[in-house]
Amino acid sequence: MTTATAAEAQQTAPAISDQVVLVTGGARGLGRAITEAFLREGARVVIGYNASRQAAEELAAAHPGRVVAVQADVRDRAQVEALVAAAKAAFGAPLATVVNNALVDFSFNGDGRSHAHEITYDEFSQQFSGTVEGAINVVQAALADFAELGSGRVVNVGTNLFQNPVVPYHDYTAAKAALLSLTRTFAADLGPRGIRVNMVSGGLLRTTDASAATPEAVFDAIAEGTPLRSVTTPAEFADAVLFFASPWARSATGQNLVIDGGLVKD
Template identity: 30%
Template sequence: MSYSLDGKVTIVTGGAGGIGSEVCRIMGKHGARIVVADLNHDAARALADELGNQAIAIELDLASEDSIAAMIATTLDHFGRLDVIDNNAALLTAEMARRDGDIEHMATDDWDATYRVNTRGTMIACREALKVMTPQGSGCIINTASNLALQGNLIQAAYSSSKAAVIQMTRSIATSHGKRGIRANAVLPGLTGTAAALSYLPGELRETVEEETLTPYLGTPADIAHLVAFLASDEARYITGQAFAADGGTSVHIPGFARLSRFFQS
């Protein structure tokens, strides 16, 4: 099935990152006008230059309410409207990933920092986008959560719970604003082969995840970006309030799949 995003003004937060940059490229190929919003302004500008006249770059600090408001205002000043926001930015640095363990050993500052960006920042971005989309009578919000929000884990208690909150926030928006022409969905990536993710993931842990993935490969940023682009299109107009796990089936099987599967291999 083909679909079009012709003329749809789209903000992608974390737009210069591994998944975000691919979302920008693929949505751009389908005709969207792109706002590349990222804390790394140089990388955002480089991507906007690559995309050409259909894109602009904005420096965004998702922990700052003023920065989020400025992102929306700049988008309206340049493009005159806002049709889609893909809230993809998150606090997931290598250093934070190392510190984000279990609750017993959780530093309060790390917990607060994670929620300030992942949950509070996403909420503010949604709120400010809704202030534009509601008078228009149309709009699409896509929030990036994580398959880690679906089950318990030995580590990443702050990250996973912050993303679980994002899923519920998405359902709330779909419920409160659906009759006003606004759709909201969440995308839940599994381990995705971005340079950042692979840089801090120990090789043995990566092998374990690969074993528990039902597909014979890990996902790529393009796998996530294609889903985001479709959900932003009018062809997905009847889809709202949903949480789509794009994780190669990691989240659907019983524990111990990798070990059990060895008994059934020929």
């Protein structure tokens, strides 16, 4: 694609209501909020799930013709290719946006995570496989669809723990840091094709499955440390994802938008 053609694609990128969107891990927690946000704006959504079959199928049943749920482990390239093919078959249109939200085999339990003196590289490797390899598989599998459409959007889900490492999530944070690097290098490499790659990063959300056991006192303490005096909700986070998927973000790529009530600065 020439530079001129890429520029034209940026100006003619589809509205969210005209898009087919893939959300990995889109059936539960933050992923579900992202799925519901896109549905609210009129998009058709492909939910990629690994273990959450029931939740994914319930969402599909609640939105007939607008949601398709497909099982895929993002670490397996063949399964991801099949996921993208199933999306195309279901909706008869190419993917316009992919959201890399899937999180593989991780427990948000600060007391239960390995500390610096005991963590093994295998723990890092597991998170890199789910977060980095998974994102690479999804983006590469979507490239043919993006080429057909003439543009594309990738939104990666990150964390504010780079700036505010208040819990010993060493493996998780390192993998997300690598995902930020991938966001910026892929943005530079894919930009001439009209593909924008961005990241939305948050902290503790009020409330998801992952934070359901968090005491109210912890939420309140975090809220007091933010300029907005509130803890970000999954719906608020999802709205920022919508921005990067929308034509309003046509000139934004390689960015990391921190959505945490102003707790930390990028």
